Amino acid sequence: xxxxxxxxxxxxxxxxxxxxxxxxxxxxxxxxxxxxxxxxxxxxxxxxxxxxxxxxxxxxxxxxxxxxxxxxxxxxxxxxxxxxxxxxxxxxxxxxxxxxxxxxxxxxxxxxxxxxxxxxxxxxxxxxxxxxxxxxxxxxxxxxxxxxxxxxxxxxxxxxxxxxxxxxxxxxxxxxxxxxxxxxxxxxxxxxxxxxxxxxxxxxxxxxxxxxxxxxxxxxxxxxxxxxxxxxxxxxxxxxxxxxxxxxxxxxxxxxxxxxxxxxxxxxxxxxxxxxxxxxxxxxxxxxxxxxxxxxxxxxxxxxxxxxxxxxxxxxxxxxxxxxxxxxxxxxxxxxxxxxxxxxxxxxxxxxxxxxxxxxxxxxxxxxxxxxxxxxxxxxxxxxxxxxxxxxxxxxxxxxx
Numbered sequence: 001x002x003x004x005x006x007x008x009x010x011x012x013x014x015x016x017x018x019x020x021x022x023x024x025x026x027x028x029x030x031x032x033x034x035x036x037x038x039x040x041x042x043x044x045x046x047x048x049x050x051x052x053x054x055x056x057x058x059x060x061x062x063x064x065x066x067x068x069x070x071x072x073x074x075x076x077x078x079x080x081x082x083x084x085x086x087x088x089x090x091x092x093x094x095x096x097x098x099x100x101x102x103x104x105x106x107x108x109x110x111x112x113x114x115x116x117x118x119x120x121x122x123x124x125x126x127x128x129x130x131x132x133x134x135x136x137x138x139x140x141x142x143x144x145x146x147x148x149x150x151x152x153x154x155x156x157x158x159x160x161x162x163x164x165x166x167x168x169x170x171x172x173x174x175x176x177x178x179x180x181x182x183x184x185x186x187x188x189x190x191x192x193x194x195x196x197x198x199x200x201x202x203x204x205x206x207x208x209x210x211x212x213x214x215x216x217x218x219x220x221x222x223x224x225x226x227x228x229x230x231x232x233x234x235x236x237x238x239x240x241x242x243x244x245x246x247x248x249x250x251x252x253x254x255x256x257x258x259x260x261x262x263x264x265x266x267x268x269x270x271x272x273x274x275x276x277x278x279x280x281x282x283x284x285x286x287x288x289x290x291x292x293x294x295x296x297x298x299x300x301x302x303x304x305x306x307x308x309x310x311x312x313x314x315x316x317x318x319x320x321x322x323x324x325x326x327x328x329x330x331x332x333x334x335x336x337x338x339x340x341x342x343x344x345x346x347x348x349x350x351x352x353x354x355x356x357x358x359x360x361x362x363x364x365x366x367x368x369x370x371x372x373x374x375x376x377x378x379x380x381x382x383x384x385x386x387x388x389x390x391x392x393x394x395x396x397x398x399x400x401x
Contacts, residue, residue, distance in 0.1 A: 018120030021224055022067045022112070026231070027056050028240070037218055039226035040239035041115060047108060048093065055087040063112045076109045077101070107178075114175050118183070119224025122173060125164065125186045126225075134186030137164050138194070139174070142181040151214025152182055158195035161187060168198045170222055177216030231285055231302055264307070268331040271309045272316060280306040284338045286388065295346040295362050298379050305341065306380075306389040307334055315393055325397040333373070333395060340366045340373055341388075349376050361391060372396050 025045040028036065033048035045063075050056045062079035065071035071079075080101075083089070094104030124130060125137065141156020143149055155172075162168055164186070174182035190196050206213055211220050234240045259267065259279040267281045282304055286292070289300040315329040344366035359379045366373050376391040 015117075015120055017123040018116045019068045021119040021123065021227065022064065022116040024227065027053065027060060029053055029056055030241075032241075034218070035241040036234075037239045038221040039229060040234045041221075042119065042224060042226040043229060043231060043234060044240065045112075049091060050089070052087065052089075055083065055089055058083045058087070059108075063108065066109055066113055067116050073106060073109050077105045080105050080108075111178075114181065115223045118173065118175055119227070121184065122222060122224035123227075125184065130186060131164055134188055135164055136161050136187045136189060137166075137169060137184045138187050139172075140183050140185055142183060143179070149177065149180070149214055152176065152180065154199065155214075156182065158199075159191070159193065160198065161190040161194040161196055162198065166198075168202060170225070171212055171215060171220045172198075172202070173222035173225070175219065175223070176214060177219050180216075180219075228301070230287070230289070235285075264335045265331040267307070268312055268334065271312045278309045280308045280387075280389065283307055283334070287338070287342050292346060292362070295348060296360060296379060298359060298381050300379070300388065302386065303379075304387045305338060305377075306387045307337070308389050311390040311392065314391075327395055329393055329395060333393060334390070336368065336373065337375060337390060337393075340364050340375060341377075344373070344375075370397065 021042075022045075026043055028044040028046045029051045030036065030046040030048055031051055033046075035048075036044050036046055045056070045060050047056060047059050050059060059080075062071075062076055062083065065079070066073075066076055084092075092104065094100030125134070139155040139160040141148070141152050143152050152174075169184070173184060174180055176182060201213065203212055205211060209215075209217055211217060231240070259281045262270070262281060264281070264283075267278075271278050284305050286300045286303045286305060289303070292300050312334075341364055344364040347363040347365065349361035349363045359381050361376055361378050364373075364375045364377065372395070374394045374396075376393075377388045378391050380387045380389055
């Protein structure tokens with residue numbers, strides 16, 4: 001009883017899990033509401049049509065007041081009107097009528113509030129000590145639409161109670177649609193009369209939506225369950241439209257100075273032509289950060305991979321004509337760095353850090369088409385520049401040291 005009392009008491013503390021979830025999101029300027037989908041909402045904050053970073057940052061602060069401080073919908077509407085005027089934002093859906101503005105502001109405020117609340121609850125329920133004491137989850141119906149969704153009502157009326165690890169919760173952890181206020185509570189065990197199996201056909205896609213019955217488009221995921229999903233995976237799985245949305249986010253939120261648009265060949269040509277003000281080129285993400293755990297002390301989860309102009313110039317001036325088995329670096333070689341990071345052999349680096357920018361360095365070696373590649377990277381764990389950046393690259397005939 002003592003442990004259970006402690007757990008129940010913890011749920012009454014300030015809801016910091018909800019606030020933490022919201023504040024860990026990456027601002028993602030977007031043109032359409034479907035620039036991101038499902039699990040990507042756990043990692044990104046968007047307001048459809050807000051493509052300017054400064055506008056999005058202000059909108060986020062307004063929503064944060066609701067999440068963290070309990071600001072009301074009316075408070076948010078005042079903030080929204082002021083921000084629209086401040087930034088001269090036009091063309092947003094709902095603009096032009098009071099009803100349209102009321103609908104749009106409610107959607108932004110309500111969706112972020114409910115999704116972050118659900119994500120916070122998910123974090124609480126999956127905490128090891130809570131999950132051990134409350135290993136079952138019960139669906140509680142609370143649909144606010146005029147005509148309750150029959151599936152939601154059925155799950156609630158049946159007191160659907162399933163193990164926390166049941167696949168049902170991967171797609172059906174509420175909210176399960178626009179306006180849905182259903183929730184999940186943790187319980188120690190089912191009660192007499194509780195349904196302990198989901199209804200037949202719960203995972204069979206609806207022919208019209210392609211989603212499980214009772215789930216609105218875009219809501220077939222568990223809010224908060226994907227906070228550790230790498231951005232690279234969200235891009236790869238097409239849960240974030242790319243480009244242009246992710247490019248803008250990378251430029252503003254991840255890198256202080258970053259070129260996320262040029263192709264490698266064009267970028268190298270610009271550097272070698274002496275073009276001034278050339279920014280680091282974004283090559284991609286660290287795909288498998290767990291691979292680096294034994295080589296690099298820094299956790300590289302969600303780190304980006306950069307090609308700095310200094311590295312390009314260094315290779316051209318210092319290693320372009322070393323002779324022997326080493327050949328000059330070509331632009332296409334830089335495009336192979338992401339693949340090398342994914343599959344190459346990792347080693348600690350003995351190179352010194354001359355500029356002091358790198359927290360640590362490491363080496364990646366791999367072979368391709370009869371050649372041996374050796375790349376040295378520096379780790380930049382700065383608050384706004386979490387990246388690994390190329391320091392040097394050498395290509396030799398395979399079999400030679």
